[in-house]
Amino acid sequence: xxxxxxxxQGSQKPGMGVELAALSDGASKVFEIASSVLEYDxxxxxxxxxxxxxxxxxxAQPAIMAVxxxxxxxxxxxxxxxxxxxxxxxxxxxxxxxxxMLSMEEGFALIRYRAAAMGKCAANSNGAMAAxxxxxxxxVAKICAETEGYVVPVNYNSTVQTVIAGxxxxxxxxxxxxxxxxxxxxxxxxxxxxxxxxxxxAADEFYEHAKAFSFxxxxxxxxxxxxxxxxxxxxxxxxxxxxxxxxxxxxxxELAAMEAAxxxxxxxxxxxxxxxxxxKKTLKGANACNVExxxxxxxxLESVMSK
Numbered sequence: 001x002x003x004x005x006x007x008x009q010g011s012q013k014p015g016m017g018v019e020l021a022a023l024s025d026g027a028s029k030v031f032e033i034a035s036s037v038l039e040y041d042x043x044x045x046x047x048x049x050x051x052x053x054x055x056x057x058x059x060a061q062p063a064i065m066a067v068x069x070x071x072x073x074x075x076x077x078x079x080x081x082x083x084x085x086x087x088x089x090x091x092x093x094x095x096x097x098x099x100x101m102l103s104m105e106e107g108f109a110l111i112r113y114r115a116a117a118m119g120k121c122a123a124n125s126n127g128a129m130a131a132x133x134x135x136x137x138x139x140v141a142k143i144c145a146e147t148e149g150y151v152v153p154v155n156y157n158s159t160v161q162t163v164i165a166g167x168x169x170x171x172x173x174x175x176x177x178x179x180x181x182x183x184x185x186x187x188x189x190x191x192x193x194x195x196x197x198x199x200x201x202a203a204d205e206f207y208e209h210a211k212a213f214s215f216x217x218x219x220x221x222x223x224x225x226x227x228x229x230x231x232x233x234x235x236x237x238x239x240x241x242x243x244x245x246x247x248x249x250x251x252x253x254e255l256a257a258m259e260a261a262x263x264x265x266x267x268x269x270x271x272x273x274x275x276x277x278x279x280k281k282t283l284k285g286a287n288a289c290n291v292e293x294x295x296x297x298x299x300x301l302e303s304v305m306s307k
Contacts, residue, residue: 006091007270017067026073061115068270086223099218113209121202127193154195165193210238228253
């Protein structure tokens with residue numbers, strides 16, 4: 001069975017989504033809807049914007065979501081079936097649209113509020129994030145606890161990659177300790193310490209907007225970053241989304257739950273192939289591919305349709 005994965009923040013890059021919009025009517029429509037909701041030409045910004053411009057939280061979140069949904073539209077036009085969806089952090093919003101929990105217009109309106117709240121909070125906080133490579137979760141947690149200042153594990157991405165977040169100085173100090181241990185610490189291209197307590201003001205502001213939205217039950221299985229499991233309780237999605245901003249992403253657990261449910265092919269929708277790599281590192285034998293342009297779409301279709 002196929003599961004669709006949706007890319008998270010930090011995967012943005014100049015030119016993303018342009019090929020998809022040119023080759024797929026559905027993908028082009030995604031950018032039209034996004035631009036209408038956002039009140040600026042998002043496709044033009046993806047095409048002409050600099051890496052720095054696209055990295056701003058207020059831009060990165062809707063832009064990555066648009067590219068992710070453009071990839072999704074291109075796949076569905078080709079009749080690719082899927083039984084489950086999941087997103088990494090920001091990717092959960094594209095997953096909500098793909099699963100039918102929100103319309104595309106609602107999805108972009110909601111992500112606009114999230115991006116604005118998180119961007120404002122990031123500008124007023126001293127946060128950073130770094131991916132720790134080659135160390136287990138227990139060691140990462142121990143080093144963070146022993147480091148002066150506030151730094152915590154926030155993204156459990158694979159058995160050999162955990163992202164830490166917190167105050168810039170503390171993240172730098174923890175990263176230096178990992179370097180001394182022979183482990184790589186890669187700074188992430190994000191504006192602050194997402195999924196940590198430093199983002200609480202953003203979570204509070206965003207909740208006031210999110211509670212005005214109506215969320216439908218998904219048409220396919222939806223897997224949650226918060227629990228790392230299939231989401232069953234849809235009674236208070238706004239509270240879950242607010243908590244999501246300040247809570248760890250349990251992506252490793254999520255992948256294991258999907259595999260246990262029978263998912264054997266994972267298609268990443270959106271710029272880059274970070275999640276594809278995480279699947280390959282975490283689930284031995286799983287089929288994983290990404291879709292971000294014409295070439296990757298063709299390869300994904302070959303891979304999926306040949307099963």
